[in-house]
Amino acid sequence: MSRLRDRVAIVTGAGRGLGRSYALRLAREGAKVVVNDLGGGLHGERGDGTPADDVVREIREAGGQAIANGDDVADWEGAHRLVQAALDAFGDVDVLINNAGILRDRMLVNMTEQEWDDVVRVHLRGHFCPTRAVAAHWRARAKENPGPRDAVLIHTTSISGLFGSPGQANYASAKSGIATFAYECHLELNERLGVRSYAIGPSARTRLTESSPAAVEAVAKPEAGFDFFDPDNVSPFVVWLASAGCGAPSGTVYTVEGDEVTVVQPWTRGPRIKAGDSRWTLEQLDQAWPELFGQAGAHA
Ligand SMILES: NC(=O)c1ccc[n+]([C@@H]2O[C@H](COP(=O)([O-])OP(=O)(O)OC[C@H]3O[C@@H](n4cnc5c(N)ncnc54)[C@H](O)[C@@H]3O)[C@@H](O)[C@H]2O)c1
Structure with a gap:
């Protein structure tokens, strides 16, 4: 109980x-x-901060330590206030879990500019701003106090972002960007500052999935047996990644659903063709592409 x-x-x-x-x-x-x-609200409109206060109350009643913060994570100043609140209350930050999110699903041909911007803002900018604020703190801390650290970033991608999902061009694009962002954080912060960076694509029954007509039945609580989509099934893996000394390689991406954790394999270069020390002609490409895609097979 004290990991x-x-x-x-x-x-x-x-x-x-x-x-x-x-x-x-x-x-x-x-x-x-x-x-x-x-x-x-479900679509990102501002509320009254009550749900964070409720969770803090629940933690304190169980004997834990917590504070609430009601800032918008996609707001530059707000994200800095969030990190500062942690420093003021507890003196340091070891783990940042970027999880806040909204949906505005719509088929591409009907999607509005606002729906695109809102979703990209909350997810992509809402990952960047808190990460940027905490990374600046970690760099300052490393300068003052060199030595091994074990800081952790856990970002939230999704199956839509990794594999695509019709009706979610805004959300899937942002979530795909987040998987890349997690790897960027690894490249820039792991060796230099000892920060481990991960992305997870969870599946669970929440307000978000219950708002989607396509998902609501799929995530329903079964009458008996293992409740696959209970959000509490995802938490152990997240908490394990966050624990000091966890050996999961930094820069990795996972899906976490029910009783299953999957490593997501990153983009890799597939088969190749070469023109041979000269620029391709269109006619050569006409000739060569069946060979290229023949080699790539189903992966293409
Ligand atoms: N539930 C799933 O199956 C599923 C699948 C894939 C990815 N995800 C991702 O998991 C994360 C959590 O989703 P959830 O299903 O628990 O949804 P949820 O709606 O239950 O919780 C999301 C919370 O984020 C808060 N929030 C939204 N915008 C914010 C902002 N700008 N600043 C601060 N807080 C903000 C909301 O108030 C809400 O309480 C999201 O990033 C979501 O995209 C969920």
Whole structure:
């Protein structure tokens, strides 16, 4: 029950759903938790911060330590206030879980500019701003106090972002970008600052999935047996990644659903053709492409 004793964790969008489950589980394992949530409506409209306060109350009643923060994670100043709140309350930050999210599903031909911008903002910018704020703190900390650290970033991608999903061009594009962002964080922060960076694509029954007519039946609670889509099934893996000394290689991406964790294999270069020290002609390409795609097979 004390895997995360003395660690400070920020969880964004932790007033509900998956983030709430992570925050409660982190606190049970001894972490001091900053529960961020702007208390937004399903489509990202501002609320009253109540869900974050409720989670903090639940953690404290169980004997844990937590504070609430109601900032918008996609707001530059707000994200800096969030990290500062952790430093003021607990003196440091060891773990940032970027989880806050919204949906505005619509087929591409009907999607509005606002629907595109809102989703890309909350997810992609909402990952960048808190990460940027905490990374600046980690760099300053490393300068003041060189030595091994074990800081952790856990970002939230999704199966739509990794494999595509009709009606979610905004969401899938942002989530795909987040998987790449996780790898970028690994490249820039792992060796230099000792930060491990991961992305997970969860599946769970939350307000988000229950709002989607396509998903609501699929994630329903069964009358008996293992409740595959309970958000609490995702938390152990997230808490394990966040724990000090966890050996999961930095820069990796996972799907986490029910009782299953899958490593997602990254983009790789496939078969190739070469023109031979000269620029391709269109006629040569006419000739060569069947060979290229023949080699690539189903992977193309
Ligand atoms: N539930 C799933 O099956 C599933 C699948 C794939 C990915 N995800 C991702 O998991 C994350 C959590 O989703 P969930 O299903 O728990 O949804 P949820 O709606 O239950 O919780 C998301 C929380 O984020 C908060 N939030 C939204 N915008 C915010 C902002 N700008 N700043 C601060 N807080 C904000 C909301 O108020 C809400 O409480 C999201 O990133 C989502 O895209 C979920």
